[in-house]
Amino acid sequence: LYSETISSQIVMRRCVACHVQGGISQMSRLVFRRGTGSSVQSDNMAQFTDFVSTNSAGDQLILSRVSGIGHGGGTVLPTGSADYNALAEFLALVKSSQN
Numbered sequence: 884l885y886s887e888t889i890s891s892q893i894v895m896r897r898c899v900a901c902h903v904q905g906g907i908s909q910m911s912r913l914v915f916r917r918g919t920g921s922s923v924q925s926d927n928m929a930q931f932t933d934f935v936s937t938n939s940a941g942d943q944l945i946l947s948r949v950s951g952i953g954h955g956g957g958t959v960l961p962t963g964s965a966d967y968n969a970l971a972e973f974l975a976l977v978k979s980s981q982n
Contacts, residue, residue: 884976888969889931890924897959908955913945935977942974 899917901908908914913934915927935941949970951958960967 884969884973885928886924888966889973890927893960893966893970894927895919901956931974932977932981935974936981942971942978945974946971 894915895917898913899915900906902911902913902915903909903917904914906914913930915930916923931945934945938944946967948954949958949960949967950962960970
């Protein structure tokens with residue numbers, strides 16, 4: 884799910900515009916890497932898994948931010964959109980794997 888949907892469709896097309904070293908959101912708790920290799924995908928997926936594992940409601944916080952709530956970048960993924968739903972599914976899987 885991550886490599887087929889989240890990595891290219893969401894992280895690379897939307898998140899890395901700001902959430903990278905040197906980007907406007909480089910000081911946030913989610914900082915990704917640009918690129919296409921498997922190590923980049925692995926590192927970026929680890930950003931999500933680490934965030935969710937260290938924040939009890941990390942999955943919901945990410946979803947609220949991407950939908951525009953408290954996110955300086957505004958709405959990135961409208962609630963109910965295919966990309967939002969894919970991210971929600973991925974985050975639910977991450978959270979359930981840590982319980």
